[in-house]
Amino acid sequence: LDGTIFVEGNLFDVDFSAQRENILPNSARPANSSRVFYGIMMDAGSTGTRIHVYSFIQEDPDGLPYLHNETFHSEEIGLSSYVNTPEEAGKLVRELLKVATSAVPRAMWHKTPLVLRATAGFRLLPADKAHVLIEEIKEVFSQSPFLVTSRSVSIIDGTYEGILAWVSLNFLMGHLHVDMKRSAGVLDLGGASTQISFLPKCQKTVNKAPTDHVAKLEILNTTYLLYTHSYLKNGLKVARLLTLGALGDADPGKKVFKSLCLPKNYSDNYTFGGITYEVRGNINGYNGYETCYKEVLKAIKGSVRKPYNVHENMFHAVAYYYDMAKDSGLIEGSQDEHVEVKRFKKKAKEVCGDKSKDHYGKPFDCMDLTYITALLTEGFGFQDSVGLQLTKKVKGFESSWALGAMLEYLHKVRIP
Ligand SMILES: O=c1[nH]cnc2c1ncn2[C@@H]1O[C@H](COP(=O)(O)OP(=O)(O)O)[C@@H](O)[C@H]1O
Ligand SMILES: [Ca+2]
Numbered sequence: 001l002d003g004t005i006f007v008e009g010n011l012f013d014v015d016f017s018a019q020r021e022n023i024l025p026n027s028a029r030p031a032n033s034s035r036v037f038y039g040i041m042m043d044a045g046s047t048g049t050r051i052h053v054y055s056f057i058q059e060d061p062d063g064l065p066y067l068h069n070e071t072f073h074s075e076e077i078g079l080s081s082y083v084n085t086p087e088e089a090g091k092l093v094r095e096l097l098k099v100a101t102s103a104v105p106r107a108m109w110h111k112t113p114l115v116l117r118a119t120a121g122f123r124l125l126p127a128d129k130a131h132v133l134i135e136e137i138k139e140v141f142s143q144s145p146f147l148v149t150s151r152s153v154s155i156i157d158g159t160y161e162g163i164l165a166w167v168s169l170n171f172l173m174g175h176l177h178v179d180m181k182r183s184a185g186v187l188d189l190g191g192a193s194t195q196i197s198f199l200p201k202c203q204k205t206v207n208k209a210p211t212d213h214v215a216k217l218e219i220l221n222t223t224y225l226l227y228t229h230s231y232l233k234n235g236l237k238v239a240r241l242l243t244l245g246a247l248g249d250a251d252p253g254k255k256v257f258k259s260l261c262l263p264k265n266y267s268d269n270y271t272f273g274g275i276t277y278e279v280r281g282n283i284n285g286y287n288g289y290e291t292c293y294k295e296v297l298k299a300i301k302g303s304v305r306k307p308y309n310v311h312e313n314m315f316h317a318v319a320y321y322y323d324m325a326k327d328s329g330l331i332e333g334s335q336d337e338h339v340e341v342k343r344f345k346k347k348a349k350e351v352c353g354d355k356s357k358d359h360y361g362k363p364f365d366c367m368d369l370t371y372i373t374a375l376l377t378e379g380f381g382f383q384d385s386v387g388l389q390l391t392k393k394v395k396g397f398e399s400s401w402a403l404g405a406m407l408e409y410l411h412k413v414r415i416p
Contacts, residue, residue: 037108038055043400046273047078047190048076049077051071051074064177078191083133083273112146115405116153117155117156166185185316190319191235192232193234199225205310227307239299242298256279260286261291261296261352263363266363293370300375304375315388316388318400322390324369326390339390341382341388344369
């Protein structure tokens with residue numbers, strides 16, 4: 001299994017000039033026709049930190065590798081919340097690396113790339129604070145036994161994240177290997193940002209889109225134009241702050257933020273990105289779906305764009321779309337459940353109207369389900385009757401941009 005591991009050039013070519021950096025020269029094609037190799041991708045999300053240890057099989061040096069196995073572990077704290085305690089972030093990364101040292105055979109450690117990509121939680125941090133955290137992670141990485149380069153740790157931009165999520169899903173479904181016409185779009189709802197990515201069925205969708213909503217992607221020597229966009233601050237947890245009118249407040253510690261989406265007698269602290277806000281229900285108002293809907297629109301109106309003819313495309317909805325549907329009982333949590341948009345609305349109405357929910361320890365359910373309904377309809381323009389595929393895993397593998405990020409990384413790196 002020694003020698004060179006190199007996913008052949010041009011097979012998988014994401015065109016992002018800003019991200020392009022060839023660290024090592026391209027190698028000659030490996031002599032063996034079949035080989036196994038590993039890759040470690042950490043996802044520094046705004047609400048969690050995850051490690052994916054992949055093993056791939058490269059049977060055809062001219063094709064894409066196959067994903068053989070994934071070892072996955074997740075901790076429910078975002079590294080970006082350690083904004084004022086970077087050494088804690090380092091500790092968590094060190095802890096997660098233990099998953100990799102047990103999943104990758106020792107003999108392969110030195111040639112297994114170790115990569116971390118951070119998303120919207122980091123994008124929202126002041127640049128100097130994000131830099132300190134990134135340096136801390138780089139330091140921990142440099143002490144690991146894995147293959148680390150200058151590209152190993154970075155914050156990815158939202159467009160990149162959206163494309164990689166699309167690549168991951170369609171790679172896992174086998175469409176990249178075979179039939180791109182059957183590709184599915186991805187709706188990813190994170191804590192701090194949300195992405196929409198799809199290969200439009202209709203040319204007009206591309207023609208009518210602003211240029212920064214279209215990205216070029218080259219796979220197996222064919223160029224595709226993806227409609228893709230990331231909305232920073234439209235992730236579920238940050239949308240709560242927008243709804244409460246709390247995001248960006250100069251002195252959040254001195255105020256109380258109220259919402260009609262919360263139970264009337266609710267009063268608690270809400271912490272996101274290292275800042276704590278005092279949050280309450282509105283004792284004097286009518287709290288129900290309709291009033292809540294008007295409030296959540298603050299987070300959507302004027303910021304989220306409707307793609308032309310979006311309903312012509314099939315979408316998988318991942319991350320918080322899935323988690324919220326499951327936690328609220330909309331789906332059972334078995335794989336690939338098809339849910340019409342109107343069922344999110346119905347569930348939101350049910351939860352917002354249920355006064356006994358005050359006591360069930362999920363005070364944000366009304367706000368979150370209403371926000372998801374508004375994002376899908378008022379934001380992206382999905383009609384009530386449109387069905388979405390709610391997805392957590394595909395063929396037993398996590399549906400996350402992390403896999404696409406690993407494939408993209410492997411494409412450029414020669415492993416000596
Ligand atoms: O590997 C994964 N598989 C499935 N869901 C994931 C994975 N990683 C993150 N998620 C989901 O993403 C959501 C959290 O978003 P995240 O913390 O990544 O915020 P961000 O994307 O805005 O940075 C949760 O619903 C979580 O279950
Ligand atoms: Ca995410």
